[in-house]
Amino acid sequence: MAPTDIDDIPGRPARARDGLFIRVYFGDGRHIGPGMIDLLETIRRERSILSAARHMGMSYRRAWLLVDAMARTFREPVVETHPGRRGAGTNLTAFGERLIALYRGIEQSSAAASRAAMEELRAGLAPLPVAAEAEVATNEG
Amino acid sequence: MAPTDIDDIPGRPARARDGLFIRVYFGDGRHIGPGMIDLLETIRRERSILSAARHMGMSYRRAWLLVDAMARTFREPVVETHPGRRGAGTNLTAFGERLIALYRGIEQSSAAASRAAMEELRAGLAPLPVAAEAEVATNEG
Numbered sequence: 001m002a003p004t005d006i007d008d009i010p011g012r013p014a015r016a017r018d019g020l021f022i023r024v025y026f027g028d029g030r031h032i033g034p035g036m037i038d039l040l041e042t043i044r045r046e047r048s049i050l051s052a053a054r055h056m057g058m059s060y061r062r063a064w065l066l067v068d069a070m071a072r073t074f075r076e077p078v079v080e081t082h083p084g085r086r087g088a089g090t091n092l093t094a095f096g097e098r099l100i101a102l103y104r105g106i107e108q109s110s111a112a113a114s115r116a117a118m119e120e121l122r123a124g125l126a127p128l129p130v131a132a133e134a135e136v137a138t139n140e141g
Numbered sequence: 142m143a144p145t146d147i148d149d150i151p152g153r154p155a156r157a158r159d160g161l162f163i164r165v166y167f168g169d170g171r172h173i174g175p176g177m178i179d180l181l182e183t184i185r186r187e188r189s190i191l192s193a194a195r196h197m198g199m200s201y202r203r204a205w206l207l208v209d210a211m212a213r214t215f216r217e218p219v220v221e222t223h224p225g226r227r228g229a230g231t232n233l234t235a236f237g238e239r240l241i242a243l244y245r246g247i248e249q250s251s252a253a254a255s256r257a258a259m260e261e262l263r264a265g266l267a268p269l270p271v272a273a274e275a276e277v278a279t280n281e282g
Binding site: 016017018019020021022023024025026027028030031032072073074075076095098099102103105106109110112113114117118120121122124125126127128 | 163165167168169171172215216236239244246259263266267
């Protein structure tokens with residue numbers, strides 16, 4: 001079973017989240033969530049699992065285990081490595097790219113479908129206490 | 142800040158989940174999720190926070206803290222208690238009912254908007270190992 005706490009990685013505190021947080025479950029414990037997709041996007045940019053792990057503030061082992069969990073979840077690999085190249089040896093596969101597109105699409109279409117309900121929920125929020133407001137301002141600053 | 146682990150309550154194991162798991166964040170740490178909404182629905186049925194807590198396998202204190210977190214999140218109370226009645230003294234307010242309807246509506250409209258992407262993701266799943274299949278079969282009874 002894939003680790004779940006990837007979705008609460010350091011540097012991306014839960015209090016800064018806004019809108020829908022979505023995990024996709026497959027009925028047997030397997031799932032994908034925003035932490036895994038963030039990791040895939042960072043690997044795409046860094047072309048390295050090690051460098052992606054550093055950027056996301058997690059250990060190489062943890063990043064590797066997450067990539068391995070995704071590989072075991074799906075029929076096709078999500079990354080391919082080229083051991084000959086030093087430092088920039090990892091690329092997403094076409095399936096890895098598709099996984100990002102599908103998950104981000106689910107996020108976007110869900111947010112669009114929930115807009116009116118979200119507005120009504122926000123309108124019902126209690127005013128924040130002054131101390132909490134100051135803390136939010138600092139975090140967002 | 143509201144506790145988050147309500148969404149992983151005993152008796153509703155994560156491995157049985159299927160489809161979208163959604164938490165709604167308000168950008169300042171406040172959020173609502175399926176565990177809170179399940180609790181509200183159970184309070185509505187049981188007309189008692191204590192009885193709802195027992196049915197959900199959590200302590201009265203934990204259930205009370207969750208109700209209190211919801212009360213502090215929104216302008217209006219989500220439950221009203223009638224201390225004179227023994228055992229069945231708690232009802233949802235109209236706002237509590239609206240909160241359930243809005244959250245369940247977000248779940249349903251998000252699932253509808255994500256149907257094609259979910260089908261493509263499921264089609265890409267690796268076959269389960271035999272041991273895992275047996276375990277799932279046992280869990281699903």
